[in-house]
Amino acid sequence: MHVNASDMVEALRRSGLRITVSRQAICEVLATDHHNHLTANDLLAKVNQKLRGKVAPSTIYRTIDALEAEGLLEHVHLGHGPAVLHLSDDSSHHHLVCESCGRTIDVDTGAFDAAIGLLAAKNGFVASSVHYALIGQCEECAAIIASHLQ
Amino acid sequence: MHVNASDMVEALRRSGLRITVSRQAICEVLATDHHNHLTANDLLAKVNQKLRGKVAPSTIYRTIDALEAEGLLEHVHLGHGPAVLHLSDDSSHHHLVCESCGRTIDVDTGAFDAAIGLLAAKNGFVASSVHYALIGQCEECAAIIASHLQ
DNA sequence: ATCGTTGCAAAATTTTTGCAATTAG
DNA sequence: CTAATTGCAAAAATTTTGCAACGAT
Numbered sequence: 001m002h003v004n005a006s007d008m009v010e011a012l013r014r015s016g017l018r019i020t021v022s023r024q025a026i027c028e029v030l031a032t033d034h035h036n037h038l039t040a041n042d043l044l045a046k047v048n049q050k051l052r053g054k055v056a057p058s059t060i061y062r063t064i065d066a067l068e069a070e071g072l073l074e075h076v077h078l079g080h081g082p083a084v085l086h087l088s089d090d091s092s093h094h095h096l097v098c099e100s101c102g103r104t105i106d107v108d109t110g111a112f113d114a115a116i117g118l119l120a121a122k123n124g125f126v127a128s129s130v131h132y133a134l135i136g137q138c139e140e141c142a143a144i145i146a147s148h149l150q
Numbered sequence: 151m152h153v154n155a156s157d158m159v160e161a162l163r164r165s166g167l168r169i170t171v172s173r174q175a176i177c178e179v180l181a182t183d184h185h186n187h188l189t190a191n192d193l194l195a196k197v198n199q200k201l202r203g204k205v206a207p208s209t210i211y212r213t214i215d216a217l218e219a220e221g222l223l224e225h226v227h228l229g230h231g232p233a234v235l236h237l238s239d240d241s242s243h244h245h246l247v248c249e250s251c252g253r254t255i256d257v258d259t260g261a262f263d264a265a266i267g268l269l270a271a272k273n274g275f276v277a278s279s280v281h282y283a284l285i286g287q288c289e290e291c292a293a294i295i296a297s298h299l300q
Numbered sequence: 301a302t303c304g305t306t307g308c309a310a311a312a313t314t315t316t317t318g319c320a321a322t323t324a325g
Numbered sequence: 326c327t328a329a330t331t332g333c334a335a336a337a338a339t340t341t342t343g344c345a346a347c348g349a350t
Contacts, residue, residue, distance in 0.1 A: 018324050018329055040314080056332045061315060063330095077227035080340090082314060168304055168349050190339080206307045211340060213305095230315090232339060 003072065003087050005031040011070050022047065022055050026063050030073065030087060039082040040064060040075075153222070153237050155181040161220050172197065172205050176213050180223065180237060189232040190214060190225075 008027040009019055017023075029046045030038070038046075044060045064085065067073035075083035158177040159169055167173075179196045180188070188196075194210045214235065217223035225233035 016329095020324070020330065022331075054332075057314090058316075058333085059331060077233075083227075166304095170305065170349070172306075204307075206309095207339090208308085208341075209306060 003031065007031075008067065008072055011072055012066065015070055017066055021051065021053075022059050023063055023066075025050050025055075026060065026067075030067075030085065034073075034085055034087045037078070037084045039084055041082065043085065153181060157181075158217065158222055161222055162216065165220055167216055171201065171203075172209050173213055173216075175200050175205075176210065176217075180217075180235065184223075184235055184237045187228070187234045189234055191232065193235065 005024075005027040008031065009024060012023065012027075013019055025047045026043065029043055029050065033042075033046065036042075040057070040060050043064075044055065044057055047055050047060065064073060064075065068075065072088055074086050074088055076086055077083050155174075155177040158181065159174060162173065162177075163169055175197045176193065179193055179200065183192075183196065186192075190207070190210050193214075194205065194207055197205050197210065214223060214225065218225065222238055224236050224238055226236060227233050
């Protein structure tokens with residue numbers, strides 16, 4: 001845990017962006033929950049819960065854009081579905097995305113630096129590609145497919 | 151170049167899927183053009199051009215799903231915008247995606263096995279994260295941001 | 301003949317944009 | 326006061342689904 005809400009707010013302020021109640025809340029939620037594979041929609045819900053208000057989706061997306069432009073945040077597509085958000089300094093883990101069931105497995109960064117095949121094998125993951133995240137099959141889906149083949 | 155259209159068609163047939171004119175054409179286009187960052191829409195256009203016909207988007211998406219289920223194809227989101235398609239055996243390159251301008255830089259796989267930082271630096275890329283593809287700034291955008299900071 | 305596949309049209313999902321009203325600085 | 330930001334509503338963009346007709350095996 002490194003970047004906190006104040007850091008993010010400060011970065012926005014330094015860039016001449018204005019600090020509104022919404023942006024404050026967005027930064028707080030992100031600082032607290034970003035490791036949780038938050039989607040824009042999740043973020044919207046949490047912000048509105050926190051503010052008991054009606055922050056608009058457009059505000060969420062525009063603030064996400066601003067934070068991305070500042071290099072504080074990234075959005076990432078894990079297989080299908082909406083993008084999930086990550087603080088840029090959260091390099092604690094990577095994802096293995098199963099192309100069959102969509103499950104994602106977090107693996108820590110240290111392991112990533114080792115051979116990719118080793119890392120995949122370690123998680124029972126059959127890597128069919130290392131294109132953009134590790135796409136492949138998780139243990140269960142690999143087993144199912146194997147059984148279909150005989 | 152390894153997987154060709156016949157390979158893909160054969161794989162579909164082996165799985166009990168039927169070979170229709172559309173699927174045949176889809177496999178041909180993918181075998182020819184997949185290295186070209188083809189989107190579902192690009193694929194649709196090329197298939198319809200080839201068939202002088204009106205293949206529906208739903209057919210494209212359903213066939214993409216089938217090919218993914220067979221492990222022959224993957225879709226990948228490069229930053230914003232629609233997913234691009236890659237044959238699973240095309241491990242010839244990876245992507246560096248600039249989070250500022252969206253530009254993607256292809257880098258060959260060999261380099262990827264080396265230290266990630268080294269690989270990024272080699273392309274004038276400042277990696278702010280290696281979450282799901284290498285997200286960061288391309289040379290130009292990094293320069294622009296640097297100039298803003300002084 | 302059977303049942304997977306298609307096209308079409310409609311819907312669902314996710315994200316973007318225009319604009320008048322609001323609000324931070 | 327000024328210009329950035331917001332909410333709202335509408336639109337754009339991408340992908341999914343229902344269904345009757347069609348076509349591969």
